[in-house]
Amino acid sequence: MHDLYDDFAKVYDECGVDDYSLSFGKGMLKYLDLIHPDESFKKNLDICCGTGTLCGFFKDNGIKTKGVDISNEMIKVAQSKYPDIEFVTCDVSKYSDDETYDFITCSDDALQHITNIDDIKKTIKNVNKLLRPNGLFILDLNNFNLISFEKSNKSLDETRRLVYQLHRENELVCYNVKYYENDELLWENNVFELDISVDELTQMLNDEGFILESCSQHFFFEKQIKKWKLVYKKTDD
Ligand SMILES: C[S@@+](CC[C@H](N)C(=O)[O-])C[C@H]1O[C@@H](n2cnc3c(N)ncnc32)[C@H](O)[C@@H]1O
Structure with missing residues (x-):
């Protein structure tokens, strides 16, 4: 997988x-x-x-x-x-x-x-x-009540960065993560978490x-x- x-x-x-x-x-x-x-x-x-x-x-x-x-x-x-x-x-x-x-x-x-x-x-x-x-x-x-669902950027260095965005899908929270090098999107992936x-x-x-x-x-x-x-x-x- x-x-x-x-x-x-x-x-x-x-x-x-x-x-x-x-x-x-x-x-x-x-x-x-x-x-x-x-x-x-x-x-x-x-x-x-x-x-x-x-x-x-x-x-x-x-x-x-x-x-x-x-x-x-x-x-x-x-x-x-x-x-x-x-x-x-x-x-x-x-x-x-x-x-x-x-x-x-x-x-x-x-x-x-x-x-x-x-x-x-x-x-x-x-x-x-x-x-x-x-x-x-x-x-x-x-504790998803305290976690921000706003888009956020994390710079790794001058050329590489990650962009996170969370949203809810029923009882799940989806983390969308994008990885950029020199502003080129190299990968994007979603991970789901259970809001238990x-x-x-x-x-x-x-x-x-x-x-x-x-x-x-x-x-x-x-x-x-x-x-x-x-x-x-x-x-x-
Ligand atoms: C947020 S990371 C936490 C990693 C580590 N515990 C830490 O504190 O840095 C979540 C981890 O759970 C693993 N994971 C997700 N589902 C799993 C499963 N069913 N069995 C084993 N590992 C799993 C992922 O591959 C990932 O490495």
């Missing part, structure tokens, strides 16, 4: 999009230290890992990590940045392995890229199987035996207010 991220992979880190996952990671480690000081969180699976920046951050902080993403091109970038980390190309709604993880992450509204509710439910089931008892699923959701609420997602996770442990806009002391930052705990079953 060829999608936005196969094109976007070439410029994703250059745009600074992955910086967000670093602030997410920093906040998360503070949270784990403060809220779960006596528990071990040394093994991570990052689903929808993109170019692997969050995995790299975990590795630098002594956490064993593995990344899964559906886009082969994003995974190629991740592998070239972090040859020591295992990255797998796979749709997370179909993903399984024989390991169990202390915590599973999904950053930068990545779960909302799964636009089919049945596939989100399958993904939650997979996360449940892959987590150890009392393990955590830590993710974020875009925290309550709807929490209900699906409750149905699989998770409880919502934390929901915040100011993620663990970081100034990022346009996304809900969510921590779900797998309950003993």
Whole structure:
């Protein structure tokens, strides 16, 4: 499948999009230290890992990590940045392995890229199987009420730029992204996100035996207010 991220992979880190996952990671480690000081969180699976920046951050902080993403091109970038980390190309709604993880992450509204509710439910089931008892699923959701739908430009340098425009299509939000070099349009692609609420997602996770442990806009002391930052705990079953 060829999608936005196969094109976007070439410029994703250059745009600074992955910086967000670093602030997410920093906040998360503070949270784990403060809220779960006596528990071990040394093994991570990052689903929808993109170019692997969050995995790299975990590795630098002594956490064993593995990344899964559906886009082969994003995974190629991740592998070239972090040859020591295992990255797998796979749709997370179909993903399984024989390991169990202390915590599973999904950053930068990545779960909302799964636009089919049945596939989100399958993904939650997979996360449940892959987590150890009392393990955590830590993710974020875009709060589309706070996100601008105005057209925006992002210059990469003097000759290259991206233009973003969002619009709604029923319960989906479409990101149209155009990439220009010297004002020539080289590619254009759309990616869709599901405008799912925290309550709807929490209900699906409750149905699989998770409880919502934390929901915040100011993620663990970081100034990022346009996304809900969510921590779900797998309950003993
Ligand atoms: C906004 S990017 C986030 C990447 C990374 N988590 C970050 O924080 O930079 C969304 C990612 O989700 C991936 N993705 C979308 N649908 C997926 C699926 N069904 N299975 C695995 N990855 C998926 C895309 O390929 C893309 O890399």
